[in-house]
Amino acid sequence: MTLRCDLIIRDATLIDGTGAPRRRGDIGVKGDRIAAIGDLSAMAADREVMAEGRVVAPGFIDAHTHDDQVVLCGPACMLCKTSQGVTTVVVGNCGISLSPVTMATRPPPPLDGVCAPEWWIFDSFAAYADRLRANPSAVNTLALIGHMSLRIGAMGRDLDRPATDREAEAMRKQLAQALAEGAVGLSTGLFYPPSKHAPTDEVIAVAEALRGTGGLYVTHMRDEADHVLDSIEETLKIGAAVGAPIIISHHKCAQPENHGRSVETLPLIERHAAQYPVAFDMYPYTASSTSLGARKPRPDVAVTVTTSVPHPEMAGRALADIATEWGVSLEDAAARLMPAGGVFHNMGEEDVRRIMAHPLSMIGSDGGPLAKHPHPRLWGTFPRVLGRYSRDLGLFDLETAVHKMTGRTASIFGIADRGVLREGAFADLVLFDAATVADRATFTEPRQVADGIVETWVNGASVYTHAGGASDTPAGRLLRRDATPLLGPSPLAV
Known part of the structure; x- marks a missing residue:
């Protein structure tokens, strides 16, 4: 009997999350788990995605x-x-x-x-x-x-x-x-x-x-x-x-x-x-970014305001520019903006x-x-x-x-069965184009989706596509740590 999957991603470059070399192949998902990896040409699925050599990695x-x-x-x-x-x-x-x-x-x-x-x-x-x-x-x-x-x-x-x-x-x-x-x-x-x-x-x-x-x-x-x-x-x-x-x-x-x-x-x-x-x-x-009062402002560290309760209109403005506009010191400007947050270069x-x-x-x-x-x-x-x-x-x-x-x-x-591409592991997956993947968010325009992230799956369910944006699928779960105490040295090899 032929195994039927809910999803097969075909002709992908598989990077399995362990640091091992990439390989070409297919990956099949049934329910919330990875059901098969390799040449799945004999298998069928309710949905098939052609990766065309793009990367599939663990989410x-x-x-x-x-x-x-x-x-x-x-x-x-x-x-x-x-x-x-x-x-x-x-x-x-x-x-x-x-x-x-x-x-x-x-x-x-x-x-x-x-x-x-x-x-x-x-x-x-x-x-x-x-x-x-x-x-x-x-x-x-x-x-x-x-x-x-x-x-x-x-x-x-x-x-x-x-x-x-x-x-x-x-x-x-x-x-x-x-x-x-x-x-x-x-x-x-x-x-x-x-x-x-x-x-x-x-x-x-x-x-x-x-x-x-x-x-x-x-x-x-x-x-x-x-x-x-x-x-x-x-x-x-x-x-x-x-x-x-x-x-x-x-x-x-x-x-x-x-x-x-x-x-x-x-x-x-x-x-x-x-x-x-x-x-x-x-x-x-x-x-870095934290509360505006966490560090005393100084002229050689540029600060941008991320949010301000009394002055929300100042979000995205440089603290130095605000201080100049108000005719006060950097420290006085920060105090006037708080409660507030900032980006510190x-x-x-x-x-x-x-x-x-x-x-x-x-x-x-x-x-x-x-x-x-x-x-x-x-x-x-x-x-x-x-x-x-x-x-x-x-x-x-x-x-x-x-x-x-x-x-x-x-x-x-200690997250069991995640972070790897392996049969039986949870189907948390991302499909991306290694040649074009890039961040588009900037300090000026920070709310920008990335290029090159094609689709994201959580527990086997699609939660994002670059073409369609976020889904309304509540696919996530509260996870527990594998409580086995880890008392030895840290591995230094990647």
Whole structure:
């Protein structure tokens, strides 16, 4: 009896996500799984797509997002991701998660830039998970629990101090409950005011809930600028103290005086990774984006306003131009705009390339979906790696680029049966043209779909085509981490 598939993509260049060499062949999907790979000329399907040599890869896994709210807002809200070929997002980063805390008033920055005030209604991770299951997104979701959210739940707005032992224990218990309900780890944002007063010992006390669970410790470190080496050491101390695999978020060397220091940071991370599981994500841009008050403005770092509550008309404008127009200093202009967000052009291209090419890296967008004028990484990250950095600059081959977005990320996060093209794996797929794939989102016009992403499938269902845009198919699922503790060294081979 001839196997009949729901979908066959024929004559594709198959890049399987493991880093292995590409090969030509067909791929068949039945239900939500890959049913067959190879020469499927004897098989039939309800729908056949002729790839004509274009690439089929596993759907991209966005290792670092702030999509906590938008995954709850319907499939069409994820066009910024599905149009890049992204099929899974990791939410709850930088210490910010939409659960397990409720708030009756506007949260402090940077939490207010990630989720709107009316969305802080989930007093447990189970409540958030139930909402997501009842209203599925177009993409799969893997969720971390944020230390800032836990802090507010335990300490209210009295955050300019270390937590007491009782408060730290309350946070630990909340984290333990969330892990039992399906969250995959703890994230911190020790750079930001709601958590900057938390000493290392407090974070370790809260992170004790990770011990023996396989849960991850993921961190926006305390300092990515002058004290970046000290912050790496603190990060490793926290993870090792509780036996948790470590992910350093959006690794960078910020501010002009630190450009080039990736020659120091990467060997330091490597030395630790030789003994203990450590990874990092990064995005392919020389500009960061966060709350406008996160860094004191300075003349040698250009800043663009992404959003402003009191002055929404200033979104997309340069802070320096606004200050000149108002006849005030950069600092006074920023204060007048807040609550607000900004794009900070504070990194060096040499560091971006060096960090991206490193074997321990994976790709995360860190986009801000609520911003009126977002950083272009929200719409352009993954095509930019494929087009600009792999094809045009030759930083690494296409197989390595795909691996950093798929198989490596799935392995680090413990996502079973995703991130690879393999019979029996879930049919999260992207079809793209390697010759034309490119990001179109720019700092001037950030909301632009990419070129060359032909179609995206999540769990076997088509969620995006370049010709037709986003579908209204709620194909995504809430994912859990394979909880097998990973306690050995990080693999350095790609």
